[in-house]
Amino acid sequence: MADLSAWDRVTLARMLERPKSLDYINNIFTDFIELHGDRNFGDDKSIVGGIAKLDDISVTVIGEQKGKKAKENMERNFGMPNPEGYRKALRLMKQAEKFKRPIITFIDTPGAYPGMGAEERGQGEAIARNMLEMSNLKVPIICIVIGEGSSGGALAIAVGDKIVMLENAVYSILSPEGFASILYKDASKAKDAAENMKMTAKDLKNMKIIDKIIDEPDGGAQNDFNQVVKELKQYIKESIKELSKYSEEELIENRYQKFRIMGK
Amino acid sequence: MGTVLFFPREKREPSPNLPNEVEKLIIDKVKKVNKQEKSVKNEKASDMLIGKWIKCDNCKEILYKEDVHKNLSVCPNCGKHFRLSARRRIKQIADEGTFEEIGKDILTKDPLKFEGYLKKVESLKEKTKIEEAVKCGTCKINGEDVVLAVMDGNFLMGSMGSAVGERITLAIETSILKRLPLIIFCVSGGARMQEGIVSLMQMAKTSAALAKHNQSGLLYISVLTDPTTGGVTASFASLGDIILAEPNALIGFAGPRVIEQTMKQKLPEGFQRSEFLLEHGFIDKIVERKDMKDVLTQIIRLHK
Numbered sequence: 001m002a003d004l005s006a007w008d009r010v011t012l013a014r015m016l017e018r019p020k021s022l023d024y025i026n027n028i029f030t031d032f033i034e035l036h037g038d039r040n041f042g043d044d045k046s047i048v049g050g051i052a053k054l055d056d057i058s059v060t061v062i063g064e065q066k067g068k069k070a071k072e073n074m075e076r077n078f079g080m081p082n083p084e085g086y087r088k089a090l091r092l093m094k095q096a097e098k099f100k101r102p103i104i105t106f107i108d109t110p111g112a113y114p115g116m117g118a119e120e121r122g123q124g125e126a127i128a129r130n131m132l133e134m135s136n137l138k139v140p141i142i143c144i145v146i147g148e149g150s151s152g153g154a155l156a157i158a159v160g161d162k163i164v165m166l167e168n169a170v171y172s173i174l175s176p177e178g179f180a181s182i183l184y185k186d187a188s189k190a191k192d193a194a195e196n197m198k199m200t201a202k203d204l205k206n207m208k209i210i211d212k213i214i215d216e217p218d219g220g221a222q223n224d225f226n227q228v229v230k231e232l233k234q235y236i237k238e239s240i241k242e243l244s245k246y247s248e249e250e251l252i253e254n255r256y257q258k259f260r261i262m263g264k
Numbered sequence: 265m266g267t268v269l270f271f272p273r274e275k276r277e278p279s280p281n282l283p284n285e286v287e288k289l290i291i292d293k294v295k296k297v298n299k300q301e302k303s304v305k306n307e308k309a310s311d312m313l314i315g316k317w318i319k320c321d322n323c324k325e326i327l328y329k330e331d332v333h334k335n336l337s338v339c340p341n342c343g344k345h346f347r348l349s350a351r352r353r354i355k356q357i358a359d360e361g362t363f364e365e366i367g368k369d370i371l372t373k374d375p376l377k378f379e380g381y382l383k384k385v386e387s388l389k390e391k392t393k394i395e396e397a398v399k400c401g402t403c404k405i406n407g408e409d410v411v412l413a414v415m416d417g418n419f420l421m422g423s424m425g426s427a428v429g430e431r432i433t434l435a436i437e438t439s440i441l442k443r444l445p446l447i448i449f450c451v452s453g454g455a456r457m458q459e460g461i462v463s464l465m466q467m468a469k470t471s472a473a474l475a476k477h478n479q480s481g482l483l484y485i486s487v488l489t490d491p492t493t494g495g496v497t498a499s500f501a502s503l504g505d506i507i508l509a510e511p512n513a514l515i516g517f518a519g520p521r522v523i524e525q526t527m528k529q530k531l532p533e534g535f536q537r538s539e540f541l542l543e544h545g546f547i548d549k550i551v552e553r554k555d556m557k558d559v560l561t562q563i564i565r566l567h568k
Contacts, residue, residue, distance in 0.1 A: 114522045115523065116535070120544050123498070127517070135475045152464070197376065255472070259465060260469060262469055263373065
């Protein structure tokens with residue numbers, strides 16, 4: 001599907017029927033047990049997480065979760081996490097480190113929630129803290145952008161050893177609408193913005209921001225979900241095997257260098 | 265209508281203490297001076313006045329610019345902390361003649377080939393006489409060696425693109441290498457849109473560098489000034505061992521307008537201001553500009 005425009009992919013990435021984090025979690029892994037809460041304020045339904053089996057190894061899985069129907073999407077706050085969501089993710093990641101489990105994160109968010117409560121509870125601090133802690137975790141981290149990866153809200157669970165995108169996923173500093181309203185003073189120019197933002201998987205691979213693109217069938221991942229799951233599972237397994245060769249120090253230093261060279 | 269709109273000239277009252285002749289002389293003199301300066305500086309007389317005076321946007325008092333500068337760019341009337349250029353800030357914080365800049369050769373990049381971006385940067389450079397939105401270096405503060413990074417809001421709102429991220433990272437790494445305390449003065453509208461995803465990644469890069477800094481057991485003091493928002497709040501600004509803020513600075517992740525649109529309501533007075541953040545537990549202390557250098561010194565010495 002090489003002839004799709006960036007805006008076409010934005011549209012595909014946002015489709016309600018597109019597979020969400022829990023679809024990937026339930027189909028790639030077995031024995032998933034969901035764990036809740038940040039032990040501080042609450043349980044954010046826009047981020048799910050827990051422990052599961054990848055064939056015979058235990059892993060920690062975390063994902064930003066949108067709904068597939070309007071009502072569920074509202075319950076999930078359209079996949080826009082509050083600080084407690086990021087803090088739940090961090091708690092589960094620290095737990096993974098303690099029990100030496102690899103971490104797999106699924107990114108799918110229009111951005112961190114810009115609400116009053118989010119500000120009162122330190123949205124900026126929560127995102128910053130996650131990035132700092134993730135860059136220091138002693139276990140392999142694989143981050144997969146499955147739909148929309150927008151702004152710091154995406155990056156807060158996307159500091160890892162391998163950054164992967166589905167073919168029609170997008171990853172950017174801000175939504176094209178937000179970008180257009182800031183730089184073109186006109187949110188309706190979102191289409192133009194999308195073309196100029198270099199936000200597609202191919203763009204990001206060329207810019208060496210991501211490591212791998214997972215192919216999708218025509219019309220999007222939902223049209224042959226099993227195939228996408230199979231390819232993704234294969235990639236996760238290979239990556240964990242590869243990353244397991246490194247000592248903890250090497251793993252952390254390589255991860256540091258991975259981000260260190262961006263924009264250098 | 266037979267109303268007389270203008271008094272005939274001879275009926276105008278003369279100034280009480282001045283004979284007409286003297287008054288005329290003064291007026292002529294002022295006219296002459298204005299005319300001369302106009303031709304020399306190519307400025308209107310009113311612009312010259314505005315050039316020397318500013319109006320405080322908080323208390324509305326008209327202030328003599330030089331008085332404000334002498335008062336560290338704080339309103340002598342109401343205490344409002346005006347925004348500072350990096351150059352002025354460094355002058356206030358670093359011991360005279362000790363600041364040695366690092367990373368000066370790290371300049372703006374254009375990864376998106378975004379139309380008009382580099383042109384805009386060039387004209388800004390000329391206008392502001394600075395080359396990017398942060399100035400980093402080593403210096404002494406009351407004799408204590410530190411690494412100091414100071415952002416500048418005059419350069420594309422202090423936004424963080426690759427150059428800012430790279431300079432900040434270099435400052436952090438220098439601090440680790442030389443085992444010196446690190447101080448970052450933040451002022452920023454957030455990640456720089458024109459560099460797209462590369463700007464976003466600077467958040468991860470600077471945070472990762474601070475993770476290393478943290479592991480090294482070194483002190484990092486983050487100072488938040490008006491405004492500190494977006495991707496800078498969501499990275500190094502919020503990661504200080506100790507976080508200070510100037511009074512009444514706007515500090516937040518999402519901008520107030522975005523939040524108002526989301527919540528469909530007006531935000532309460534003082535929302536996202538330093539005092540609000542202190543109350544909610546996200547900063548350690550609010551420090552007035554006149555005390556900043558001494559407070560920084562005290563904290564540095566407490567870590568020796």
